[in-house]
Amino acid sequence: MKTPTFFQRSELAATLWSFRREFAIVGLFSAVANLLMLTPTIYMLQVYDRVLVSHSELTLLAVSLICLFLFAVMAMSEWTRSRLLVRTGVRLDEQLGTRVFNASFEAYLDSSGLSPQRAFNDLLQVRQFLTGQGIFAFFDAPWTPIYIAVSFALHPLLGILAIVFAIVQVGLAWFGHRHTVAPSEEAVKANLEVNLFLQGKLRNSETLEAMGMVRNLQQRWRERHVRALARQTQSQAVSNRVTAWSKFVRYSQQSLSLGAGALLVIDGQLSPGAMIAANVLMNRALAPIDMMVSSWRSFIGARAAFERLEKLLGTFPERDPALTRVAPTGEITLRGVEATAPRREAPILKKINFAIPAGTVVAVLGPSGSGKSTLARTLVGIWPDVSGEVLLDGSPIEGWNRLELGPHLGYLPQDVELFDGTIAENIARFSEIDSEKVITAARITGLHESILRFPKGYDTPIGEAGSVLSGGQRQRIALARAVYGDPALVVLDEPNANLDDAGEAALMNAVAQLKAKGKTVFIVSHRPGALAVADWILALNNGEVVANGPRDLVTQFARRQHMAAQSDTGSGPLPPQPA
Numbered sequence: 001m002k003t004p005t006f007f008q009r010s011e012l013a014a015t016l017w018s019f020r021r022e023f024a025i026v027g028l029f030s031a032v033a034n035l036l037m038l039t040p041t042i043y044m045l046q047v048y049d050r051v052l053v054s055h056s057e058l059t060l061l062a063v064s065l066i067c068l069f070l071f072a073v074m075a076m077s078e079w080t081r082s083r084l085l086v087r088t089g090v091r092l093d094e095q096l097g098t099r100v101f102n103a104s105f106e107a108y109l110d111s112s113g114l115s116p117q118r119a120f121n122d123l124l125q126v127r128q129f130l131t132g133q134g135i136f137a138f139f140d141a142p143w144t145p146i147y148i149a150v151s152f153a154l155h156p157l158l159g160i161l162a163i164v165f166a167i168v169q170v171g172l173a174w175f176g177h178r179h180t181v182a183p184s185e186e187a188v189k190a191n192l193e194v195n196l197f198l199q200g201k202l203r204n205s206e207t208l209e210a211m212g213m214v215r216n217l218q219q220r221w222r223e224r225h226v227r228a229l230a231r232q233t234q235s236q237a238v239s240n241r242v243t244a245w246s247k248f249v250r251y252s253q254q255s256l257s258l259g260a261g262a263l264l265v266i267d268g269q270l271s272p273g274a275m276i277a278a279n280v281l282m283n284r285a286l287a288p289i290d291m292m293v294s295s296w297r298s299f300i301g302a303r304a305a306f307e308r309l310e311k312l313l314g315t316f317p318e319r320d321p322a323l324t325r326v327a328p329t330g331e332i333t334l335r336g337v338e339a340t341a342p343r344r345e346a347p348i349l350k351k352i353n354f355a356i357p358a359g360t361v362v363a364v365l366g367p368s369g370s371g372k373s374t375l376a377r378t379l380v381g382i383w384p385d386v387s388g389e390v391l392l393d394g395s396p397i398e399g400w401n402r403l404e405l406g407p408h409l410g411y412l413p414q415d416v417e418l419f420d421g422t423i424a425e426n427i428a429r430f431s432e433i434d435s436e437k438v439i440t441a442a443r444i445t446g447l448h449e450s451i452l453r454f455p456k457g458y459d460t461p462i463g464e465a466g467s468v469l470s471g472g473q474r475q476r477i478a479l480a481r482a483v484y485g486d487p488a489l490v491v492l493d494e495p496n497a498n499l500d501d502a503g504e505a506a507l508m509n510a511v512a513q514l515k516a517k518g519k520t521v522f523i524v525s526h527r528p529g530a531l532a533v534a535d536w537i538l539a540l541n542n543g544e545v546v547a548n549g550p551r552d553l554v555t556q557f558a559r560r561q562h563m564a565a566q567s568d569t570g571s572g573p574l575p576p577q578p579a
């Protein structure tokens with residue numbers, strides 16, 4: 001079967017198309033259920049116009065039994081289609097959940113303005129719509145013309161009346177759509193903004209409390225909250241108005257159709273049975289439209305969510321899982337690398353070139369704001385806007401499958417982030433725990449003994465973001481996580497910021513051990529200790545490389561420069577010295 005154009009437009013649409021069989025079966029059961037909804041009409045016609053006229057109890061019994069049987073089939077069909085849709089929803093979630101997770105994670109890294117928190121809500125909204133009551137309205141809607149045609153068959157006046165009411169209902173739905181779509185979209189956006197604002201601030205609640213900043217932030221929260229509330233109220237008001245009108249139309253239609261039927265009976269153009277049957281039929285004919293009006297909001301929400309998800313998945317396509325490579329050795333080459341950031345004119349890193357053989361320990365030096373952290377993130381391939389080439393063992397780092405590359409990389413960011421779980425889980429990067437590797441990593445970083453002093457040792461839960469640990473402990477666990485499994489390339493961004501002397505010694509020991517194992521280590525640091533273990537020095541200033549070479553050569557050169565400068569200008573601070 002040829003795929004319709006709509007389903008070719010995106011990965012998400014194509015995934016929905018893959019469920020066509022399920023939806024076709026749902027359509028089939030809907031057809032059966034809808035067809036059988038004519039049962040009460042036909043039953044009434046039989047009772048009023050046949051049984052009551054003939055006074056035949058046997059006929060009554062027969063039609064009643066047939067009617068009951070058909071009702072049972074109808075109920076079964078409805079139940080089956082609901083069940084099928086629930087299962088389809090679960091499968092849809094299974095197919096898309098991981099994709100959405102990965103794409104939203106990449107979106108977050110990329111700071112592309114796509115809100116990753118929203119992605120799961122969007123998926124939920126699409127799933128709930130496709131597998132909930134809303135979708136039934138779409139399956140049942142095509143039956144409206146059939147019911148109207150039957151009304152016509154009973155009497156043209158009844159048919160015309162049904163058409164008039166259907167038009168009024170559709171008009172209401174259209175009005176509702178026109179007037180609710182924009183405010184409800186804005187309300188959702190504004191609500192999300194409030195939630196993000198709160199989440200961000202609650203994370204820093206201690207700072208807020210300590211410095212009495214709560215009241216100031218309260219004011220900002222209020223402004224956002226009031227804006228969100230206004231949008232919500234606006235969209236709710238239109239929606240309530242539409243619902244009220246819709247109710248009015250529905251009740252009017254029920255009574256007027258009976259009244260019109262009665263008029264036709266008085267005129268002798270219709271039997272009393274047909275009058276009652278037509279009334280029931282017309283209610284049935286307009287029910288899907290009624291349902292569409294009431295589920296319009298969720299349809300609009302689901303459609304917007306669908307489009308957002310399409311954009312997210314389109315921007316971050318699935319990476320090729322078949323790209324298996326041999327493990328890297330840790331040789332790093334940068335050619336003409338420039339790193340930029342949105343809303344920033346000058347690049348943060350400017351035309352960086354260097355080549356570091358595997359097994360080298362590189363100390364990255366430079367004043368604050370010179371681009372050291374940006375370089376660290378560029379090296380591990382997570383800086384979003386990079387031009388030029390960052391090559392790991394000669395291959396562009398962005399070409400690697402991240403899942404595959406992950407175990408070969410160790411990264412300790414400046415702001416250490418641990419996750420809710422045990423110490424062992426955090427060190428093992430939440431992969432399957434290899435106790436031996438966990439202990440090795442902990443020993444390298446000098447953590448093993450102190451971990452054993454915790455009541456549950458390696459199984460101690462560290463709390464949300466490592467809240468039960470001290471700053472130094474957090475940093476050392478993050479260091480152990482970075483060296484877990486002996487990765488080929490380890491990038492440590494200010495690893496000694498929170499360490500005492502013992503911690504610093506453990507860190508240098510860890511770097512020395514990695515070096516002994518032939519691993520490449522970049523260590524961004526302000527402290528001279530890093531120079532002691534380094535083979536190579538890379539100094540940055542204002543995003544440019546100002547020194548790049550073997551440690552001893554660079555330090556000698558720096559010392560000579562410093563001495564020359566001193567003889568010109570008097571005393572000044574010493575350059576970093578090897579310990």
Ligand SMILES: Nc1ncnc2c1ncn2[C@@H]1O[C@H](COP(=O)(O)OP(=O)(O)OP(=O)(O)O)[C@@H](O)[C@H]1O
Nearest residue numbers: 341342344348366367368369370371372373374375
């Ligand atoms: N996401 C970003 N968007 C815009 N500019 C950024 C971003 N991240 C960093 N910068 C800018 O890039 C420059 C270099 O920052 P970077 O954090 O790399 O410096 P650093 O040398 O590591 O500083 P420090 O030693 O203080 O950590 C700074 O001027 C900073 O303002």
